[in-house]
Amino acid sequence: MKKMFIFSLIFLLTACNGTDALEKLKDEYPETVKKVIEELPKDIQDEIAVPTEFPFEVKNIFVYPQKDTLTENSPIFSTEVIFVGDEVNLHVYSDHLAVEDSPSDKEQIINLKDGTLAYIGDISETYKTIHWNKNGQKITMLFVFKQEKKFSMEDLIKIANSMEY
Numbered sequence: 001m002k003k004m005f006i007f008s009l010i011f012l013l014t015a016c017n018g019t020d021a022l023e024k025l026k027d028e029y030p031e032t033v034k035k036v037i038e039e040l041p042k043d044i045q046d047e048i049a050v051p052t053e054f055p056f057e058v059k060n061i062f063v064y065p066q067k068d069t070l071t072e073n074s075p076i077f078s079t080e081v082i083f084v085g086d087e088v089n090l091h092v093y094s095d096h097l098a099v100e101d102s103p104s105d106k107e108q109i110i111n112l113k114d115g116t117l118a119y120i121g122d123i124s125e126t127y128k129t130i131h132w133n134k135n136g137q138k139i140t141m142l143f144v145f146k147q148e149k150k151f152s153m154e155d156l157i158k159i160a161n162s163m164e165y
Contacts, residue, residue, distance in 0.1 A: 021050045021164040029061050033081075036063040040076065048079050048094045049139050053162035055155040056085035066093075088145035090159065095138040101131060113161045120153055128156050134165055 022045075026034035037045055044065070062082045068074035077097045083090040103109055103119035107129075112118050118132035126147050131140040143156050 021052045022048055025050060025061060032060065032062050036065070040065060040079070044076050044079065044096055047096055047137055048081065049134070049137075049163050049165045050081055050092060051083075051090075051141075051159045051162045052164060053158060054083065054085070054090070055151060055158065056088050056149075058083045058085055060084045088143075088149055088151070091140075091142040091144070093138075093140040093142075095140070098136065099138040101133045101138045110157065112157070118157075118160060120157070122153055128153055130156050130160050132160070134163075137165075139163065 022037070026037055037048070061084065064080040064082070065076045066078040066080060067076045075097070078093050078095045081092045081094075083092070101119070104121065106123075107119040107121040110118050110120055112132065116132050116134055118130055121129045123129060126145055126149075128143040128151070129141065130153075131138060133139075139160075141156060141160060143151060143159075145151050
């Protein structure tokens with residue numbers, strides 16, 4: 001009996017791993033997150049990565065599946081999740097097709113806390129980007145804000161380190 005309980009507990013913990021953040025967002029935003037996510041195929045849902053920490057108060061969240069609108073029945077190639085605050089937006093893209101990832105000339109290479117190589121770019125005072133591959137999937141974040149907000153690359157790296165896959 002004790003072995004069965006331990007097995008069941010391990011199974012439940014394993015089954016829920018990596019989806020807690022997305023499930024929480026679905027509960028908190030039933031119209032803009034849950035409704036859209038649950039219409040997606042299960043394999044796409046499983047590939048959506050979201051952060052758990054933000055240097056701003058999130059006021060709303062929107063989810064946009066991306067696909068080639070010119071081709072009938074084209075697959076979803078990416079899912080964009082936008083976290084909206086006061087005069088700040090964080091765009092998180094989870095790519096669903098195999099995409100090569102390499103830095104541009106203007107990007108620096110860093111290590112995330114789990115050792116994953118990431119490429120960061122301080123495009124302007126109000127636009128910062130980071131991207132990396134995790135489990136064969138490219139993740140990209142764009143951080144856009146008004147100049148008065150003064151977010152840093154360190155803020156974006158903290159967000160990236162809080163990702164749940």
